Amino acid sequence: MSRIKEFNLPDLGEGLTEGEILAWLVKVGDTIELNQPIVEVETAKAAVEIPAKWAGQVQAIFHPEGTTVEVGTPIIAIDTDPGAGPVEQSTTGAPATDLPAPSAASLAAVEVAPAEGAVEPGLIGGPAPGGRTAVLVGYGPRTTAAKRRPRKGTTPAASVPAAPVQAAPARVVPTPVQAGPVSGVNGKGRSTGMVLAKPPVRKLAKDLGVDLGTLTGSGPSGSITREDVQRAAAAPAAAEPLTVTTVASSAASFGADREQRIPVKGVRRLTAENMSRSAFTAPHVTEFLTVDVTRAMKALDRLRERREWRDVRVSPLLLVAKAVLLAVRRHPMVNSSWAGDEIVVKEYVNLGIAAATERGLIVPNIKDAGRLTLRELADAMTGLVQTAKAGRTSPADMSGGTLTITNVGVFGVDTGTPILPPGESAILAFGAVREQPWVHKGKVKPRLVTTLGLSFDHRIIDGELGSKFLRDVGDFLADPEAALLAWT
Incomplete structure (x- = not known):
């Protein structure tokens, strides 16, 4: 049995699919006990402390504070037998913590603890999230910025599966798919067949009376997000564009340096969704x-x-x-x-x-x-x-x-x-x-x-x-x- 175990963000219940890491309560190198709180995560409903599933020493922290992580994604690695000697570390790459990220060789020995009912991500046969290279188990160093979305009106590039690592035969787990296949894309970047959207997004669109087929997705691989649906529901009827563009441009830029922009997420986002849905149903x-x-x-x-x-x-x-x-x-x-x-x-x-x-x-x-x-x-x-x-x-x-x-x-x-x-x-x-x-x-x-x-x-x-x-x-x-x- 592997001594290094990755702990995935667990299923927090009530249909929640992601959480934002508010604060790490431990750091790399700390010795932790079973059920000791290790991280505070804010979901769309509340902030909760998540306890450790194993006792041991913190080997790596994969996501910094402020990162939004999907359920089932590894967030921390724990050495359950720190007295057995040092664990090999990679000297290259951009680690997510103050210590180097684990190498592919050491990650190959990691035993993943998937969330209940979740499919293990990051194995051979599917793309790794967050732009990191897929290895046998877990993820290698991040190669792209996290949570970057395609610009409005453009068709996202197709994701390319990472090449398999040459190593001993490994168990292959299929990567979860968000929706059915898309049969085609029209000139405006909209799918002409089935659209990519998670079940909660589809339900929100149904409640708000929004046709998903008319939207351009801003999520990964062109998937439609909650924000896309809410933006469409709140948008007024289309009007003729202003002819005096210089005036509009000047008005839009006035005072921009004295504005504060607050991301809508967590409890406030859920409240907005609930109140909008209730008010219009x-x-x-x-x-x-x-x-x-x-x-x-x-x-x-x-x-x-x-x-x-x-x-x-x-x-x-x-x-x-x-x-x-x-x-x-x-x-x-x-x-x-x-x-x-x-x-x-x-x-x-x-x-x-x-x-x-x-x-x-x-x-x-x-x-x-x-x-x-x-x-x-x-x-x-x-x-x-x-x-x-x-x-x-x-x-x-x-x-x-x-x-x-x-x-x-x-x-x-x-x-x-x-x-x-x-x-x-x-x-x-x-x-x-x-x-x-x-x-x-x-x-x-x-x-x-x-x-x-x-x-x-x-x-x-x-x-x-x-x-x-x-x-x-x-x-x-x-x-x-x-x-x-x-x-x-």
Whole structure:
């Protein structure tokens, strides 16, 4: 068995196909333990730490920080028996780390650990990714720049498989293919047969109503990327070109040296895709309700004074969450999803809480929140927010949501018209609690008031159902103690 093992970027679940290396937690030469975190990777949903699959010494790191790597690609080599003596290193080539890259001879002895369900890349019989020469196992030194895409409007050059290395017979593994063959290319660089696009890209194009056959791919070998689809969906109808080109050119260049360009990737890219897909597929309706929550705020004060609650974070959002969960019991259709030819009504509530983080907006959810006591719900919400702020929310925590609350009141905003998370039929915006003049018992008095905004999918929830649900949430917040006695 080989002592040098390559560790591939593992399948992170939830349909994720790539991740960006945020930070290496180890360096070449470090001795590491089994399950020790070795790298922090940001996916389209969250930043996660990946543990080592073996104990040993770090032999090589194949990708620097900031690189986007596909699932199944080797990212690090580990010497599992460093006491057996030095490993031969190559003295040429451009290594990916501060030590020389392994030679073809040493890489031939490397045992690759493929991701579950993935095909081993870089073996004889297929091109190696990233412009590196294919060897028996793994990759040699990089010969071209990483992630370089062909210019718009040009036909990418066909990839040429690397010549086999003259060595002992080796196991041949086919290189994975993204799509079916392309039968031809027209004068504009567009395929006249099947187009190259990954399944997630095809689904995105279908959701946004974009015809893949009309696009020019900017990805490898002319494949169509998510950016190509999004650009086509957002593009306005074609118009006649401006005749005064000098004016257009001058306007385009003005102030270019004072612009900041931020790459759209990771969590922000996923949020943009989800919001675009939801906004143009689900017919949104938003209703508003202004509520006197003075009694609810007094109930929170009494709760905080109880001995068993003194170490618990108690906020108005806790009462809003409880109100939503109780209202769902009275109106279960609100907790459902549209599945084309049927409506799926969930008998559990995975309650999403929108959280603003440095990497963008994320919506982790509390699984089966309807079964929790008020104390358990408070603890779950505190843990959810703390984990999100620390950037440690896992992809599993952000999947499977059924109903969402977004607390825009923490930013001093009265309310909003939130967009539904994909697959959900309702989302509630909780606005700021302010002291306002209010008619109470026939007299105008200063009262604590908030405004709720409920957006819902009109394919599932009609005006009557949406209004009743929102009214129940408001009634609970107006007098939570009375509502608990009446509803439970």
